[in-house]
Amino acid sequence: MENSKYHEIAEAAVQLFNKKGYHATSMQDIADYVGLQKGSLYHYISSKEELLERITSESISGFVRELERIVKKDISAKEKLEQAILMHFTRVTDNIPMTTILLRESFSLSDDPHELIKKATDHYLNLWSQIIEEGMKSGEFKSGDPRIAALTILGSCNWAYRWYQEGGKYENVEIAKYVTNMWIQGIIFV
Amino acid sequence: MENSKYHEIAEAAVQLFNKKGYHATSMQDIADYVGLQKGSLYHYISSKEELLERITSESISGFVRELERIVKKDISAKEKLEQAILMHFTRVTDNIPMTTILLRESFSLSDDPHELIKKATDHYLNLWSQIIEEGMKSGEFKSGDPRIAALTILGSCNWAYRWYQEGGKYENVEIAKYVTNMWIQGIIFV
């Protein structure tokens, strides 16, 4: 209850950073959005960059948390990959504004916080690679470079932050399944 | 020879926009990079935004030009798709700075030039969809939504602007072939 004002501000930042970009959003914009004077924002946050830090780190943490859960499961690599793609794609598309900020704006962080995001992202990538490597070793997947495979799959899902629109022809889960299928079986008929 | 100063400036912009981002790059930065006073830049360009316009539109034009060449060829849809992926991936990775600016900064353009980029991008996407639709109709490809397939494949290649590094373990062409393979045949053993 007490933090509610902070969350209003963070939500304003999410919406505005998403829409206009981090640099193009002013503290004035945020203050207007929540109905405060811009000086008052500093009772809740310590800087504009802190907002970006929190948004991006919350965003990446969510991805990591979910993937860790999947990795730990006692299922085949193929099933893990299916679930990972499904999770990642729906998470991107369920939360376009935050994901957009994570993917497009985190490089605007200054060195230290940027490093934190990069580390989390790296960890996330490692979890992906692990799944794929597991499948390659077990013979489920064709052999190849697990890291590059992971990056490629991730890229294909991440990109959705640029094109997916709610209320379009398909639900995001449908698309997620389609994408999963493309990855698992390829696009060509055997 | 005569335009050389303009090209120096444009090149400086490419490097700096890539490294620091469009908003975080000042005209002073560009001037320092080329060894002029910042006022002097305006003999060669009319505004900072014009630089961004030129860089992004040159970048997208290159992709379009190459893809149009492929689309026109008298080869199977599968071959077109292979060539398209190869072309797109290598173009992204051969020219990381420009592609980064196209993909990350073009949304900082103001409305009119932004619209131009969006139109060109749309056209590019249509060409991709066309190839895929062709393959679906001919029975080469599994049926599905061509546009979503195109966006997914594109995303997987675009993302390389974030992770590909020259001088790494593999040449970009090798990776491009690997990615093509994953898309064509899937990641799973039959």
Add this chain to the structure above:
Amino acid sequence: MENSKYHEIAEAAVQLFNKKGYHATSMQDIADYVGLQKGSLYHYISSKEELLERITSESISGFVRELERIVKKDISAKEKLEQAILMHFTRVTDNIPMTTILLRESFSLSDDPHELIKKATDHYLNLWSQIIEEGMKSGEFKSGDPRIAALTILGSCNWAYRWYQEGGKYENVEIAKYVTNMWIQGIIFV
């Protein structure tokens, strides 16, 4: 009390625009005058031009307001003309800086605010013409073109912004009466 800073700024602008001209006055000059940083001025105004707009429109409004009062009176055209000349001349000379800005700088406004000033000025001229036409119709005044007569009389008074100096040989009201007399009776002995 609360607006006092805005008024200080406006007053500074009046003094400086009068003395140096609108273009030759910088925001720095104004800031120095009121003892603020130039960026701080923008808490009170939205642009340099806005200052000019307000000054000029306030100035012309005063003239219009006073003349409307005179026009409505139930007195002869001759008396109205006398009062109008007296009012206009003393208003010009009581407030040289503002009038100077109105007369010398309003053409520096951009199109839309300039149009507003021109409309108000036109209205003011029409009121003058009305008085004169009235006198011509009633036979008080020699017949002629009322608009040109009005412009000529106005010019003779306006010009005082260039030469009248407080503390000179005569009070402005004395001069105003003299000017009125010249207009009413001419300069020649009958």
Add this chain to the structure above:
Amino acid sequence: MENSKYHEIAEAAVQLFNKKGYHATSMQDIADYVGLQKGSLYHYISSKEELLERITSESISGFVRELERIVKKDISAKEKLEQAILMHFTRVTDNIPMTTILLRESFSLSDDPHELIKKATDHYLNLWSQIIEEGMKSGEFKSGDPRIAALTILGSCNWAYRWYQEGGKYENVEIAKYVTNMWIQGIIFV
């Protein structure tokens, strides 16, 4: 013939200073007008201000020259005044751009050249005052302050630079005569 380029430049300055104002006119504007590069202008002039100096001093000189001719004539003060008003009004209206610059922009000159214009203007005013004083002494004119009378008459004529338009209802000479009449006889029926 050789000076023709200089005169082109001066003419461009007259047109542009009149239309946009001295400060709002750039050397680039002038260069464009005459079809040179702005650097090339400096083969003909030494500075932007010099242009303003020449234009204003040429303008005031013309007025002085003409009035001196009138003052020297062996005619009555009344006739001199009539001729002076006619001359001044037609000169203003025959050459609106130059007169506009003289009347509106000469205060933008820096101290020394400004002083020259002020001296010439003062001399011009003295000639007017002389005529009027002569008439007052001879009993032709009502007695009063000759300088103030002169300034008032001048103002009424000068103002025409703001409102007179060629091709309007009346020729400027007609208006000049009307103005003369108003001054000589007053606006009221006896």
Add this chain to the structure above:
DNA sequence: CATGAATGAGCCTTCATTCAT
């Protein structure tokens, strides 16, 4: 808590002028 005045650094851009060619 909230305000809003104030800061000070920085931004993009303009411009009169100079000068080597």
Add this chain to the structure above:
DNA sequence: TATGAATGAAGGCTCATTCAT
């Protein structure tokens, strides 16, 4: 003469942040 590259100072304005009230 004419060019056009280059300067360097200045201009109006924005903005994240601070702080007394």
